[in-house]
Amino acid sequence: xxxxxxxxxxxxxxxxxxxxxxxQDGFVLASLNSISRRAGVSNGALHFHFESKQALARAVxxxxxxxxxxxxAPAAGGAPNPLQRLIDATHALMGRLDxxxxxxxxxxxxxxxxxxxxxxxxxGQWQGWVEEVxxxxxxxxxxxxxxxxxxxxxxxxxxxxxxxxxxxxxxxWTSPDTIVQFWDLLLPRLAAADGFGRLVSAGxxxxxxxxx
Amino acid sequence: xxxxxxxxxxxxxxxxxxxxxxxQDGFVLASLNSISRRAGVSNGALHFHFESKQALARAVxxxxxxxxxxxxAPAAGGAPNPLQRLIDATHALMGRLDxxxxxxxxxxxxxxxxxxxxxxxxxGQWQGWVEEVxxxxxxxxxxxxxxxxxxxxxxxxxxxxxxxxxxxxxxxWTSPDTIVQFWDLLLPRLAAADGFGRLVSAGxxxxxxxxx
Numbered sequence: 001x002x003x004x005x006x007x008x009x010x011x012x013x014x015x016x017x018x019x020x021x022x023x024q025d026g027f028v029l030a031s032l033n034s035i036s037r038r039a040g041v042s043n044g045a046l047h048f049h050f051e052s053k054q055a056l057a058r059a060v061x062x063x064x065x066x067x068x069x070x071x072x073a074p075a076a077g078g079a080p081n082p083l084q085r086l087i088d089a090t091h092a093l094m095g096r097l098d099x100x101x102x103x104x105x106x107x108x109x110x111x112x113x114x115x116x117x118x119x120x121x122x123x124g125q126w127q128g129w130v131e132e133v134x135x136x137x138x139x140x141x142x143x144x145x146x147x148x149x150x151x152x153x154x155x156x157x158x159x160x161x162x163x164x165x166x167x168x169x170x171x172x173w174t175s176p177d178t179i180v181q182f183w184d185l186l187l188p189r190l191a192a193a194d195g196f197g198r199l200v201s202a203g204x205x206x207x208x209x210x211x212x
Numbered sequence: 213x214x215x216x217x218x219x220x221x222x223x224x225x226x227x228x229x230x231x232x233x234x235x236q237d238g239f240v241l242a243s244l245n246s247i248s249r250r251a252g253v254s255n256g257a258l259h260f261h262f263e264s265k266q267a268l269a270r271a272v273x274x275x276x277x278x279x280x281x282x283x284x285a286p287a288a289g290g291a292p293n294p295l296q297r298l299i300d301a302t303h304a305l306m307g308r309l310d311x312x313x314x315x316x317x318x319x320x321x322x323x324x325x326x327x328x329x330x331x332x333x334x335x336g337q338w339q340g341w342v343e344e345v346x347x348x349x350x351x352x353x354x355x356x357x358x359x360x361x362x363x364x365x366x367x368x369x370x371x372x373x374x375x376x377x378x379x380x381x382x383x384x385w386t387s388p389d390t391i392v393q394f395w396d397l398l399l400p401r402l403a404a405a406d407g408f409g410r411l412v413s414a415g416x417x418x419x420x421x422x423x424x
Contacts, residue, residue, distance in 0.1 A: 026325030113238030
């Protein structure tokens with residue numbers, strides 16, 4: 001049991017170190033040596049857990065994908081209405097991109113050149129969820145007259161992908177202030193008048209975990 | 213004179229070929245051999261014009277930057293009001309990203325990992341211009357009450373960077389329909405009521421060159 005725990009901890013240290021090296025050097029230039037050195041383990045230990053750099057990248061992406069799924073899952077005690085869930089999720093995602101290098105590297109790996117075979121499409125996963133929650137919002141009458149889920153999806157997906165990308169060099173882009181500024185601009189246009197007053201552009205407490 | 217023309221044509225073929233190889237393989241894996249082969253010139257000819265892969269990347273970025281500057285310049289006969297100029301410029305930029313691999317590669321090089329020394333910051337250049345034209349719009353009373361140039365800049369810059377990035381894999385994102393959908397969502401919120409009716413979300417004829 002102790003041995004298993006140690007193995008799990010070594011594996012986790014390697015995923016973290018790989019994310020840091022990928023985020024700094026990019027996938028192509030990242031060396032297995034610098035990853036094992038940063039994780040404080042031997043090359044042998046690295047190869048025991050991961051057969052290749054490709055396998056390490058995949059582990060980083062899988063972990064980032066799990067974070068995106070958790071952010072998108074309707075939380076017990078979270079906001080019940082779809083639009084607020086979307087607002088909360090954008091805050092949570094930007095918070096994770098800001099402080100969790102595995103999530104950051106996961107997104108960058110997905111968009112990197114050259115395209116890797118079998119790469120996890122994190123931006124596509126996010127886009128799919130945004131579209132789904134906005135269709136829910138539309139069905140529940142949360143969108144303003146004449147505004148469709150598809151119209152809103154295009155802008156929310158593109159802007160959040162932009163925040164993610166620009167945030168790699170300047171964290172202002174993933175800051176709560178920026179996300180509030182974005183929602184304060186959009187909400188008066190896209191939310192139906194009778195629900196608009198209840199929406200909180202800064203996110204509800206359910207979104208807070210992403211920011212701690 | 214004929215000799216100079218030939219040299220200029222060879223140089224241009226090399227910039228074009230470099231952009232194609234960078235867009236496909238990324239900067240790090242791009243080889244000078246595949247660039248000269250694609251341009252149909254010898255390695256010697258490549259080295260006569262460019263001392264390194266870095267110099268080729270710089271030439272691609274410089275050419276893309278010139279395109280962005282031309283798009284941002286107030287055209288003779290173009291839209292006179294700042295908001296329409298911004299709309300027209302987004303259409304022109306997306307059109308160029310869609311069909312001009314040098315502009316596409318220029319943007320991707322600027323955001324690639326690892327960061328290259330002396331890389332031209334194309335997204336920063338675009339951002340600076342968007343902020344400037346929106347300050348003009350604010351000064352001329354084109355923005356709605358309670359909406360600031362800074363608020364609008366955040367959303368327009370992030371969304372256009374998102375369109376650019378997502379458009380690398382799926383050209384729907386840089387299509388005129390998508391850009392119209394974006395502006396149709398935003399304009400009713402951000403434009404002052406008395407100027408709103410004059411704005412054309414599909415762009416005015418001045419924007420057309422970007423789409424031909």
